[in-house]
Amino acid sequence: MKNISNPENAVLRLNDVCKNFGGVVAADEICLEMYPGEVFGLIGPNGAGKTTLLNLITGIYMPDRGTVVLGNKNISKQPTYKRARAGIARTFQHPRLLGRCDIKTNIYMGVDLANKRKKKSGQVDNELAVLMKTAGLETVNLKDTVDKLSYGQQKLLEIIRAILCEPSVMLLDEPAAGLNNRETEYVGALIQAAVGKNIAVLLIEHAMDFVMSICDRITVLNFGHQIMTGTPKEVQENEAVIKAYLGGGNHAGR
Amino acid sequence: MTALVEGLKSIKKPFLITILIVLILGSGLPFVTSSYMLRVLNIAMIAYLCVLSVYVLLGMCGQNSFAQAGLWGVGAYLTANMTLKLGVSSVPAMIVAIAGTALLAFILGFAFFRLRQYYFTFATIGLMTILNGLFMNWTPVTGGALGISDIPPFQLFGFTADNETAKFFIIFLVCLIVNVIIKVLFHSPLGRSFMAIRDNELAADCLGVNSLLTKSIAFAISGALCGAAGALYAFLSGYLSYQTFTYQQSTMYLIMIMLGGTISPAGAIIGTLIISLLQEWVRPLQNYMQFIYGIGIMILMIIQPEGILGGGKALYEKYIKPRKRSPKAE
Numbered sequence: 270m271k272n273i274s275n276p277e278n279a280v281l282r283l284n285d286v287c288k289n290f291g292g293v294v295a296a297d298e299i300c301l302e303m304y305p306g307e308v309f310g311l312i313g314p315n316g317a318g319k320t321t322l323l324n325l326i327t328g329i330y331m332p333d334r335g336t337v338v339l340g341n342k343n344i345s346k347q348p349t350y351k352r353a354r355a356g357i358a359r360t361f362q363h364p365r366l367l368g369r370c371d372i373k374t375n376i377y378m379g380v381d382l383a384n385k386r387k388k389k390s391g392q393v394d395n396e397l398a399v400l401m402k403t404a405g406l407e408t409v410n411l412k413d414t415v416d417k418l419s420y421g422q423q424k425l426l427e428i429i430r431a432i433l434c435e436p437s438v439m440l441l442d443e444p445a446a447g448l449n450n451r452e453t454e455y456v457g458a459l460i461q462a463a464v465g466k467n468i469a470v471l472l473i474e475h476a477m478d479f480v481m482s483i484c485d486r487i488t489v490l491n492f493g494h495q496i497m498t499g500t501p502k503e504v505q506e507n508e509a510v511i512k513a514y515l516g517g518g519n520h521a522g523r
Numbered sequence: 524m525t526a527l528v529e530g531l532k533s534i535k536k537p538f539l540i541t542i543l544i545v546l547i548l549g550s551g552l553p554f555v556t557s558s559y560m561l562r563v564l565n566i567a568m569i570a571y572l573c574v575l576s577v578y579v580l581l582g583m584c585g586q587n588s589f590a591q592a593g594l595w596g597v598g599a600y601l602t603a604n605m606t607l608k609l610g611v612s613s614v615p616a617m618i619v620a621i622a623g624t625a626l627l628a629f630i631l632g633f634a635f636f637r638l639r640q641y642y643f644t645f646a647t648i649g650l651m652t653i654l655n656g657l658f659m660n661w662t663p664v665t666g667g668a669l670g671i672s673d674i675p676p677f678q679l680f681g682f683t684a685d686n687e688t689a690k691f692f693i694i695f696l697v698c699l700i701v702n703v704i705i706k707v708l709f710h711s712p713l714g715r716s717f718m719a720i721r722d723n724e725l726a727a728d729c730l731g732v733n734s735l736l737t738k739s740i741a742f743a744i745s746g747a748l749c750g751a752a753g754a755l756y757a758f759l760s761g762y763l764s765y766q767t768f769t770y771q772q773s774t775m776y777l778i779m780i781m782l783g784g785t786i787s788p789a790g791a792i793i794g795t796l797i798i799s800l801l802q803e804w805v806r807p808l809q810n811y812m813q814f815i816y817g818i819g820i821m822i823l824m825i826i827q828p829e830g831i832l833g834g835g836k837a838l839y840e841k842y843i844k845p846r847k848r849s850p851k852a853e
Contacts, residue, residue: 327729
């Protein structure tokens, strides 16, 4: 695994991030760091605050307390678009593509962001072709509007768009939810492609087999609290996790 | 700069050929129509520029404005003041009109776009009312209720566009140039960020689009188009009255683009042509015009909310495209 021992190499660091909505604790002193090329799982029951944490990282919500540090820059106070330009890309639980635009325009929004960061105008046709093939989308006509794609294909396209942003951190919010087995494999392949580009991937997912097989480390949340962070094996064997997740069952597999 | 290059690359042969055909056919028009009809066409082309400004703002960026006729007026009065009172020649006056209107729109946009969606639209209704009030009452600048008359026609290198045909060619040329600019804009990163805001503002945010600035730029570009239209109108008509730049006129631009369809500039052409010619052909029914528009819009919105172009596209995709793709399907 990749330089995880040395905290100096962390690409994204959350220090004691807190967020309350009224009396509801959505994030309670969350601390985690992510390293380049790492797949970091974020699991927990519904309402555990996983998506809230993503929104805190992308700046859709501002943290009440604590800091979000990207590289060595504190981005806690920055608006969403600045964080995106600094190198945070994300997908949504329900894909947010540009519904009236064609597929190419959708993809090029990601490329534009990468170009903005590098201050150049690059073409990515080769890279795009490789990614489309990885996602099983090579037969898709780039001039079609996105509503011609199935739900699964839309989610895959959104991941491709995020990779083409050339981010340092990519946040995936339940990329495999609602997808069939083959599409889930494509999601895995895309995550591997991102890892190959040294992108740190944060993955929220409920499909346990998928999470356990692909993640290097996992954080478990419950009601905004961070129960533990560890390797998939450690998580599966942890009593507190099993209790939170399965309500007192014997094993964390599905 | 790189963005501009990318946009320019998008200009392909079919588009150039279309422009060329339009150029040739259009150039023939003055020789086959009466001078009255030519006047109608000139006015229609100026309206077309304003409708294109709605296309950029509403069709591309998803923001609806009722102030376009007001911005059109700003361009016109700027031109009139520059040429009449300061004695500036035509081209610089037109540039000042375009830049001035764009700047005004940008500043106002930066303030207004702190409001979202229809709250922005409400703000533009206020702007339209204020602008019309200024045109009517700010006598030293706008001539007040009497308006401004005797604005000199367009002049360049000793050539004066004082007849209808010459005016036609100038307006026609500006329309063509603007169309090329819009095409470049559509395929540039800036145009894409407009469309991202239109389709999903949160996604646009997460893709690094500064939505406040980008929307203000869209409003500024639409202001520039209105400014150009205003300058051309001042040169064409030679007389400006506050009664031209009204809220009703802004609504008319919206009707034109809704009728044609907001998905491409072609919708703006179709909508502008139909409404402008309709106004001429059914002149005997003038008194019922408002009634016809009202009923027409309601029917259109129920049957085909995407306009004529949207309806045509849907028909094409339903009946013609499947046959093209799989000829052996049956």
